[in-house]
Amino acid sequence: xxxxxxxxxxxxxxxxxxxMAKKVTGKAAASAASKVLRDGRTSATSKTAAGSALxxxxxxxxxx
Numbered sequence: 001x002x003x004x005x006x007x008x009x010x011x012x013x014x015x016x017x018x019x020m021a022k023k024v025t026g027k028a029a030a031s032a033a034s035k036v037l038r039d040g041r042t043s044a045t046s047k048t049a050a051g052s053a054l055x056x057x058x059x060x061x062x063x064x
Contacts, residue, residue: 024058 025033033050036042042050 023056025053025056029053030057 030053033053036046036050037054
């Protein structure tokens with residue numbers, strides 16, 4: 001692999017990371033995830049997935 005190819009790959013990786021960083025959990029999915037976390041009957045795996053979804057939720061800015 002030459003230097004130009006390496007530079008091109010690095011640029012593409014940076015663009016992919018920018019796109020991935022902008023993905024957020026939607027309002028309906030976040031609401032469902034919140035219900036899963038509050039429900040005592042759900043499994044640890046479900047709670048882990050719900051927590052992950054909520055961590056990807058865009059901050060609303062309402063809380064201070």
